[in-house]
Amino acid sequence: MASSTWSSSSLFIPREDTLWYYIALLSVLSLLGQELSRCSVLATTADFEGFGDDVDDEDFSESSLITDLPIRSNLPPPTTLTPQSDFETDHGPPLDSSSSPPLSDPIPNKPSSNSFDFWDEDEFEGLPIQENPTNLKSPDVASPSKVESDSKVEIQATPPLPKTLGSFTVEIVCVSFLIAFLFNYFSGKKENENIALAWASRFATKDSIFDKNFSLLGTGDGKDTPLLLKEGQNVFKFYASGRRFCQGMLATMDLQSRHDLISRLYNMIVPCKDEITFEVYMNDDAMDNVVFALAKKKLAKVMHKELRDLQRFASLVTSGPNNRKWVADELMVITESKEVAGDLITETVLDQVFGDKAFPKFGKGFISMHFSDQFVGSHRKMLILKFALQDAKNMADMTRLVALVPYYIDLIGRYKLSSQARPKTEAARTKVAQEVYKELQNARQEALQKKKAEKRKIAEEAEAKLSAEVLRKREEKNRAKQMKKVMPKVKMTRAH
Template sequence: MAVIQKGFLILIVLSFTAVCIANRHGAEVDDNEFAEFEDLGDEDEFEDGTVELEGEEDHFFDDDEFVDDGEEEEDEELEDEFEEEDGEEDVAIEDEDEFEHFKDNEEFENFEGEKPSRAKGAVPDLEIANVPVNFSNNWNSYYLEIMMLAGIAAYILNYVSGKSKNQKLATAWYNCHRELLEANFALVGDDGTQVETPDTVKLLKESENLYCLWCSGRAFCEGMLVELKFLKRQDLVSVLAKVMKPGSDQLKITVTMNKEDMESVVLFLGKKRNTARMQKDMYDLSLYCNEKRSGEKFGLSDSYLAIGETGEAIQGVLDSKVSNCLSENESMLDYLHFSDQYCGLKPTADEEQPTELPTTKKVLIFVFNVPGGGGATVKDVEAMYPMMQLVMYCIDKVKRFRLSKDGKHRADQARKKVSESFQKMAHAQRQEAAQLRKEEKRKAEKEKLMNEEDPEKARKLEDKQYKKDMRKRLNPSMKQVKVRVS
């Protein structure tokens, strides 16, 4: 009986599905679900109450096909039959009221004219218009990308313009001072790689804002290094920073004097704030400069200060001709640094202190500011010609300058004192190192004594160490002298 009941259920499901598929175009459906079975009167009824069905439904009552073990296979066959029904999905029967909203013409604004009436329950043919995308209202979505592209474009334009301007200023300076340099030096622009100087000399480009020029072959000096330090006009960040903190281009000239052509002179002339900073950081200025002179004595403003080893050296080197040139071009002067004991910056507290006097050399350092500040032009660069003439004059002046006998003695004593202080410092460091070695040795002996397992041997080591300590306490200055008997 269970098999028969299952067959009835499957038959009912198939019949209902067939009715739905046949009625997918809106045909009316009878609510009587068992109307199909009302025409079974012609069928024979057996005595036990069973009915014999005719047609294709007989196979549903075959005992060989409906077994309990094949229920899953039957479900799969039913699913395949549903998929083979014209490849269409199940259609749900809807009431006619659900399609009333299609009657409203306002919802179909894109429809031209009146459409012919459709069958009841039919789905209308909707045409989707191809509306072009309007990007004019969507630019706000790309403001970050626009800002980034604008920044990159501004950086590239600033790089090109700043680079070309620095190169233009460097070329203008060289063309203006070329004759003066060639008149005082045998080699102008010698980089050490060429045997002969070419007719057209170019500045050595270290970076987009730094140009160098090496000159050699002049009396009283080994050579001269010219450094043109321009503002970083090619860097947009530096340009924006200079708006908050203005700066100017600089010309730095370093002349290395011969050892026998410079007297014992150490002096510095610059702004008061700059002078205090340099005296704190530079070795030679912190060790030798004790005398101070106001800038008013050299025709400069009160904001300038001169420091030196002796007043005689300051007055002797910065004579009236140098003072007049500096007073006339005060805006160009940054600082002057003349020293026969130049050894660079002092080591910081984190760095190891030197035990020997650093290697020194005799130099004349000139640092000038290019007029015009950040907006320097070719005319401003050419206006620095008098300062280059001052450099040539100072080379000859330092060569001719000689200290008095008393000044020479004081200078020699100061240098001797500095040398002795370095020797004492080196001796103190050596003693400290020796003391550390002794402490490490004593610590090793104590560890050896503590680790000794043999009590007798440990006692002997302890007695030996005790006698050694007693001898050092009783005779601290007594030295052991070993006499070799032949």
């Protein structure tokens, strides 16, 4: 709501930065225009700047053919007409160009050498206007006023050039890449949408697992709102709310950037998976002091290092309680106390997903699971479950994984720590809270001290200024006194 009103208002009334942006755009446009006109008029300077090497090769080959006319040699094949028309005016019938140069060698060379300064403009004039040879009659009297009008004509009438395909390699490659990009954009977009829709139709339609567990599905508040919220081309969000123990659940599907050809190519080298992350926002009164995570061994170590709450409260657990089954070997538990781990990894969960037998079969897509009451941010108590998405056809494979979400909501919602474990966790929390408080206070004190130091500095500076002024005043007084001392004498002398 708010965003829509904001966007509409910003459309009509440009904000300050958009205004600046428009100004910048205008200036770039004007630059472009200037550049264009400058380039078309002053083509001579551009001759020396930047052109492909292949072009130069062509020139050289041509110049080696017609050695008598080194200046004309820059002309492309169709412009061989110009020398012809030159000869037409000077001599008589048009000759074939191969025989004419040696015959008319001395005469056409002269004007061209005379008009060397104007050579470029002449060539530009001569190029498009092959029909009226009057222009070429007097090449040495090149009128500068014509240059502008002729340059316009020159842009319109670009003669078709016999060019080899090789000289367009860059263009061909780039344009074909762009076309491929465009096709891939639509096909990849469709692919991603299909995956997201397959997931939604499997788990979020009527009588599916989320419909049975949540009373509100989708990001809207009405009945006919779409289930999925699309963010960009590869992020889909599914929101559900209205369940005991939790305020809501947000599932974020982070798919590969299939719509983007470049990252698709990159993913061929560095493969990445489609992921879905469930964030369950627990009610404040429905979650006890629990810090627990479960992930594959490598990831578990990384998580323990990088996630703050795990780092502070929990430790890696290699083995479970002695007398019972534990999670599969690939997995590792990070927990605050063994009791919590033992209570959260129940027999049913081991049977269904995490046990040695079940995990290879049903746990394929499992990435990590992280429950904590100490998250930083708007929601302190959250369950985060991360799975890899299967492709659209095999969505059913992850049914058991998705079923973990409501299962753990209930399990943790009902879970109460034992009277032995609770004091420990509470002590740890108060300790951490004190540390945080101390840090905060330290930061505050530092800020205060900084402020004080700044104030002192300002005061000192002011004092220094003042003292300078005082000094100046004193000096002035002294000078005045001295003057006074001198003055009476003068007066005296005058009086005398």
